[in-house]
Amino acid sequence: MKRRTLLSALIAGAAMASPLAQAKPPIALKSVDVTLPGSTRELPSGPGMDAVQNHCLACHSAGMILTQPRMPKAAWEAEVAKMRNVYKATVDEKDVPAIVDYLTAIKGPK
Amino acid sequence: MVGFMPAAVSRRNLLRKAGIGGLASLATPALAQTTIRLALPGGADQRDITTAFPQKGSMVLQRTRPPLLETPFDVFDKGVFTPNDQFFVRWHWAIIPTSVDVDKFRLNVHGHVDKPLSLSLKDILALPPLEYAAVNQCSGNSRGFFQPRVAGGEWGNGAMGNARWVGVSLKRVLDQAGIKAGAVQVRFNGMDQPVVPDGPDFMKSLSVDHARDGEVMIAYAMNGQQLPLLNGFPLRLVVPGWYATYWVKMLNDIEVLDSPDTNFWMKTAYTIPDTPRANIKPGQTGVPMVPISKLNARSFITNIKAGATIAVSKPVEVRGIAFGGDTGVKAVDFSADGGKTWQAARLDRDEGKYSFRRWHARFKPATKGDYTLMARCTNASGDVQPSEPNWNPAGFMRNVIESTQVSAA
Numbered sequence: 373m374k375r376r377t378l379l380s381a382l383i384a385g386a387a388m389a390s391p392l393a394q395a396k397p398p399i400a401l402k403s404v405d406v407t408l409p410g411s412t413r414e415l416p417s418g419p420g421m422d423a424v425q426n427h428c429l430a431c432h433s434a435g436m437i438l439t440q441p442r443m444p445k446a447a448w449e450a451e452v453a454k455m456r457n458v459y460k461a462t463v464d465e466k467d468v469p470a471i472v473d474y475l476t477a478i479k480g481p482k
Numbered sequence: 483m484v485g486f487m488p489a490a491v492s493r494r495n496l497l498r499k500a501g502i503g504g505l506a507s508l509a510t511p512a513l514a515q516t517t518i519r520l521a522l523p524g525g526a527d528q529r530d531i532t533t534a535f536p537q538k539g540s541m542v543l544q545r546t547r548p549p550l551l552e553t554p555f556d557v558f559d560k561g562v563f564t565p566n567d568q569f570f571v572r573w574h575w576a577i578i579p580t581s582v583d584v585d586k587f588r589l590n591v592h593g594h595v596d597k598p599l600s601l602s603l604k605d606i607l608a609l610p611p612l613e614y615a616a617v618n619q620c621s622g623n624s625r626g627f628f629q630p631r632v633a634g635g636e637w638g639n640g641a642m643g644n645a646r647w648v649g650v651s652l653k654r655v656l657d658q659a660g661i662k663a664g665a666v667q668v669r670f671n672g673m674d675q676p677v678v679p680d681g682p683d684f685m686k687s688l689s690v691d692h693a694r695d696g697e698v699m700i701a702y703a704m705n706g707q708q709l710p711l712l713n714g715f716p717l718r719l720v721v722p723g724w725y726a727t728y729w730v731k732m733l734n735d736i737e738v739l740d741s742p743d744t745n746f747w748m749k750t751a752y753t754i755p756d757t758p759r760a761n762i763k764p765g766q767t768g769v770p771m772v773p774i775s776k777l778n779a780r781s782f783i784t785n786i787k788a789g790a791t792i793a794v795s796k797p798v799e800v801r802g803i804a805f806g807g808d809t810g811v812k813a814v815d816f817s818a819d820g821g822k823t824w825q826a827a828r829l830d831r832d833e834g835k836y837s838f839r840r841w842h843a844r845f846k847p848a849t850k851g852d853y854t855l856m857a858r859c860t861n862a863s864g865d866v867q868p869s870e871p872n873w874n875p876a877g878f879m880r881n882v883i884e885s886t887q888v889s890a891a
Binding site: 397398399401402403404405406407408409410411412413430431432433435436438439440441442443447451458459460461462479 | 522524525526529532534535536537543544545546547548549550575576578580581582583584585603604607608611626631632633635636648676677678679680681682702703706707708711715716746750751
């Protein structure tokens with residue numbers, strides 16, 4: 373590959389440590405301006421969905437929940453506690469049971 | 483950018499909106515794959531294939547915001563270097579700058595140093611370049627295969643990639659700033675930010691000795707191009723042989739610390755049981771935890787899919803990729819009988835000890851029936867992939883010998 377040969381030459385040049393030889397940059401970087409897509413996935417309706425929508429989806433889209441495996445209620449309690457305590461999710465204590473129940477309903481053991 | 487389609491006009495939506503009149507002209511895209519099954523135990527394993535992300539091609543959509551995009555596994559059969567537009571993407575927080583002006587960007591180096599630096603990209607590009615190939619693998623790659631299943635990004639095997647990285651040695655930049663006596667760690671921070679006010683900013687640290695080993699790189703190019711924004715443009719840390727959590731993206735801040743880093747992402751997150759292969763029993767407690775570090779050895783069959791039917795009595799070429807982790811691949815062995823007998827695979831060109839290595843083997847099913855194909859990597863340190871899967875509650879460091887079930891007819 374041409375690029376590698378060029379870069380090997382540049383590295384070899386640098387290794388010789390000639391203070392006068394200013395190596396040509398190996399790449400020209402260009403500014404970037406992009407748009408990130410929004411999520412089009414929706415949570416299944418059910419009791420507690422509003423609480424999940426209002427609190428959980430502030431930090432992550434619904435896909436995070438929809439791709440999770442089925443786990444027991446205790447595991448969902450631990451997840452919600454982690455989101456509140458560690459990631460500082462703005463979830464009121466009073467909304468926790470509704471969120472846990474919703475998650476257990478859609479992602480609890482069969 | 484090339485390949486960018488807003489989600490609102492994604493292929494699926496186009497198809498949905500096209501109606502009957504559009505069917506004829508859209509016949510080809512309609513046949514293109516729009517979902518994929520990752521074959522995770524216990525289900526919830528169907529994922530959309532998305533082309534909606536800027537500078538990215540077809541990716542397995544795990545989560546839109548913050549983006550979690552998996553490399554479709556077919557890509558690994560095409561060669562040992564993973565194309566930039568299909569290299570996996572993983573962000574922790576959803577506030578990610580979507581524009582970067584190369585003239586205004588600065589990398590700041592500060593803390594326990596003689597001379598704080600504020601380097602432009604021009605300054606960095608003027609330094610002697612360093613280049614090597616290295617595998618970048620998420621700590622939780624293959625988490626979806628853990629049994630019992632664990633919460634987190636439910637990846638198949640595609641949260642990994644291999645690229646030829648070009649950048650400058652971190653050591654050179656640190657030497658320029660002059661690390662003061664008494665420094666213990668170097669902390670790296672990128673331009674992403676927590677969504678919630680008190681959320682822990684994502685930062686990772688390496689020991690001063692590791693940071694100064696001459697290999698850890700501040701990369702500005704992968705596979706000959708600038709990095710896609712979602713892979714960390716304009717600069718990302720490359721820590722060869724270590725899990726991707728340390729490869730901080732959009733790196734713009736380096737702080738030399740004179741006391742150990744106790745930030746959440748070092749002290750609590752990305753910690754593993756301090757046991758061989760981070761392996762514990764489900765439910766086991768009271769195990770000391772340590773920060774995750776080196777990759778372990780893995781190998782995959784890339785050209786034969788589970789469930790494939792192959793012709794009896796005809797030789798088939800089996801090929802795949804392997805990597806040694808923090809060292810090179812010494813050997814790959816192939817088995818067609820579920821690990822009872824093994825044959826040495828032929829190794830392709832060595833692209834460097836941190837790279838994927840392509841391997842080849844031949845297999846001729848003598849009789850009709852089911853076959854369990856396996857590949858097993860032994861790395862240069864003599865570590866061999868185990869036949870039993872490891873387990874830990876975060877779903878990190880899977881490296882069991884993988885199996886591919888096929889039948890000969």
